[in-house]
Amino acid sequence: xxxxxxxxxxxxxxxxxxxxxxxxxxxxxxxxxxxxxxxxxxxxxxxxxxxxxxxxxxxxxxxxxxxxxxxxxxxxxxxxxxxxxxxxxxxxxxxxxxxxxxxxxxxxxxxxxxxxxxxxxxxxxxxxxxxxxxxxxxxxxxxxxxxxxxxxxxxxxxxxxxxxxxxxxxxxxxxxxxxxxxxxxxxxxxxxxxxxxxxxxxxxxxxxxxxxxxxxxxxxxxxxxxxxxxxxxxxxxxxxxxxxxxxxxxxxxxxxxxxxxxxxxxxxx
Amino acid sequence: xxxxxxxxxxxxxxxxxxxxxxxxxxxxxxxxxxxxxxxxxxxxxxxxxxxxxxxxxxxxxxxxxxxxxxxxxxxxxxxxxxxxxxxxxxxxxxxxxxxxxxxxxxxxxxxxxxxxxxxxxxxxxxxxxxxxxxxxxxxxxxxxxxxxxxxxxxxxxxxxxxxxxx
Numbered sequence: 001x002x003x004x005x006x007x008x009x010x011x012x013x014x015x016x017x018x019x020x021x022x023x024x025x026x027x028x029x030x031x032x033x034x035x036x037x038x039x040x041x042x043x044x045x046x047x048x049x050x051x052x053x054x055x056x057x058x059x060x061x062x063x064x065x066x067x068x069x070x071x072x073x074x075x076x077x078x079x080x081x082x083x084x085x086x087x088x089x090x091x092x093x094x095x096x097x098x099x100x101x102x103x104x105x106x107x108x109x110x111x112x113x114x115x116x117x118x119x120x121x122x123x124x125x126x127x128x129x130x131x132x133x134x135x136x137x138x139x140x141x142x143x144x145x146x147x148x149x150x151x152x153x154x155x156x157x158x159x160x161x162x163x164x165x166x167x168x169x170x171x172x173x174x175x176x177x178x179x180x181x182x183x184x185x186x187x188x189x190x191x192x193x194x195x196x197x198x199x200x201x202x203x204x205x206x207x208x209x210x211x212x213x214x215x216x217x218x219x220x221x222x223x224x225x226x227x228x229x230x231x232x233x234x235x236x237x238x239x240x241x242x243x244x245x246x247x248x249x250x251x252x253x254x255x256x257x258x259x260x261x262x263x264x265x266x267x268x269x
Numbered sequence: 270x271x272x273x274x275x276x277x278x279x280x281x282x283x284x285x286x287x288x289x290x291x292x293x294x295x296x297x298x299x300x301x302x303x304x305x306x307x308x309x310x311x312x313x314x315x316x317x318x319x320x321x322x323x324x325x326x327x328x329x330x331x332x333x334x335x336x337x338x339x340x341x342x343x344x345x346x347x348x349x350x351x352x353x354x355x356x357x358x359x360x361x362x363x364x365x366x367x368x369x370x371x372x373x374x375x376x377x378x379x380x381x382x383x384x385x386x387x388x389x390x391x392x393x394x395x396x397x398x399x400x401x402x403x404x405x406x407x408x409x410x411x412x413x414x415x416x417x418x419x420x421x422x423x424x425x426x427x428x429x430x431x432x433x434x435x
Contacts, residue, residue: 020278026343026390057278059346061391063354065416067423071353073315077322078342098278102343105278149343149391154279199414223279229392229413 002121002239008247009254012266016117017221020154021127022098022105023238024059028144031101033083038141039099040088042133046126048088048097056085056100061150062228064191064199097130104134110158120246124239131235151238152227153245155253159220159261164209170220170261171207184209184220192228192248201228201241203248205256222256224249314352314362321365322349328367338371347391348373354415359426379425386411386418396421 004010040051058078085100092114098105106127110117135146159170164181167174186207191199206223226245230237254262328339348365352375366374368387375386383399394411398421409417 018279022278027341059343059391061347061350062413063347063350064414065419066354067357067419068354071350071356073312073353073356075315075319075322075349075353077319077349078326078345103278107279152278156279 002124002243004119004121005247007269008250009262010268011262012268014117014265015157015159016110016155017158018107018109018154018156019120019123020105020107020152020156021124021242022103022152023131023148024103024150025233026147026149027101028138028142030142030144031083035141036084036086038137039086039134042137043088043097043099043130046130046133047090048095049091050089052087052089054085054087054098056083057103059102060227062202064202095126099134104131106130124242124246127242128235128239131238135235145233146235147233148230148235148238149233150227151230151241151245152225153242153249154223154225155246155249157222157224157253158210159222161218161220164218164220167220168258170258171222172256172258181209192226201226201245203252205252222253224253312356312358314356317362318349318352318365325365325367325373332367333369335369337367337369340367340373341371341390343391344371344373344388348375348388351375351386351388351394351415355419355422357422357426360422361425361427377422377425382421382424384418384421384425 083101085098085103088097088099090096092111094109094111094115096107096109098107106123108118108123131146138144138146161167161170164184165177165179167176167181167184184207187205189202189204192201192203193199204223204225204227206221206225208221208223210219210221211217212219226248228241230241254267322345325340326342326345328337330339331337332339352363360377361379363384363386364376366376368374370389372390373388375388377384381401383397383401385397387395387397389395392412395408396411396418397406397408398418399406411417
């Protein structure tokens with residue numbers, strides 16, 4: 001198993017609600033819906049026995065450049081989607097594998113009453129094992145290579161707050177003391193570049209105010225997503241990308257949140 | 270928690286409608302010298318190219334009378350993403366020409382320039398610009414960063430480029 005980088009900030013009680021690791025790849029021309037059961041068999045024995053069918057996600061690529069930091073137009077097109085996305089859910093419902101012909105993802109969600117956060121390394125290890133199983137399946141049964149063209153890591157944090165006006169106590173980049181905040185909806189992003197200045201990934205930040213289902217509790221939902229093109233199309237490069245993305249997310253999360261918050265989340269280093 | 274949110278990769282997040290209170294999105298700005306980027310879904314690019322992308326992703330195998338491959342859905346999505354980045358309001362929509370190998374060529378022939386972006390696959394583009402006055406030709410390979418060809422597109426504009434501050 002990969003070891004956690006020694007200098008990476010570490011919290012005993014991080015406000016994590018969900019972690020996602022995923023890849024997008026070139027779909028196999030030989031895949032048809034009839035293979036879905038075989039795919040399920042791959043993951044059933046690895047702790048994901050319960051299937052569910054979901055609408056497929058559209059392809060997505062991180063691109064850079066252009067006059068506008070945000071695209072000026074938005075295309076919606078395409079024939080009716082032929083294939084579904086499948087969820088394979090663990091018995092404790094904490095873990096989930098998602099598969100569709102051009103995507104593979106693993107999700108962990110926080111349910112502290114059942115299991116504590118297993119840490120990124122453990123989730124990544126499961127992801128890599130499952131991805132290798134899928135790679136073998138593509139090779140043996142579909143006579144295709146799994147050529148990864150995008151990878152992503154997402155951390156979703158839920159930070160409970162008494163009222164939104166105390167947002168500054170949690171997040172360094174907000175100073176809204178003069179405003180009696182009713183709601184928050186804030187997105188920003190940064191291009192992540194190689195040493196030579198070439199962009200290859202994007203870090204997206206989203207901050208929203210959320211309320212509990214019974215409407216009694218307020219919280220801030222801070223989502224950090226690292227997404228882009230790994231150095232190569234193989235699993236090793238995708239894993240390297242994912243681990244780098246995790247380090248970037250944890251570093252940025254620590255930079256964006258306050259010392260007081262770190263104390264609450266029991267920062268160890 | 271219910272497993273209700275199905276649109277993104279973050280599958281476990283609850284239904285936004287059920288759980289979140291979000292303010293209306295702001296779409297204006299007090300500073301008229303700044304341009305707020307709001308997707309212009311009534312633009313000619315969207316009107317013309319959405320229909321064309323629909324046609325191209327629906328091509329059957331052998332569409333060219335031989336063994337022509339259809340344009341893959343991923344390749345078309347990548348092209349759409351690229352065009353969303355390259356869009357400039359004073360530049361007409363490009364022509365989209367399918368290749369028999371499943372590739373997609375994006376072309377402009379205007380203002381004495383031929384600009385051709387040959388999208389061989391997602392994140393694999395050969396970009397060519399020919400200056401018809403001088404016969405100068407420039408060819409570059411692009412993966413996902415279009416910074417180098419923004420000036421090529423600006424030169425196709427019907428108006429002088431204006432400074433955009435965002």
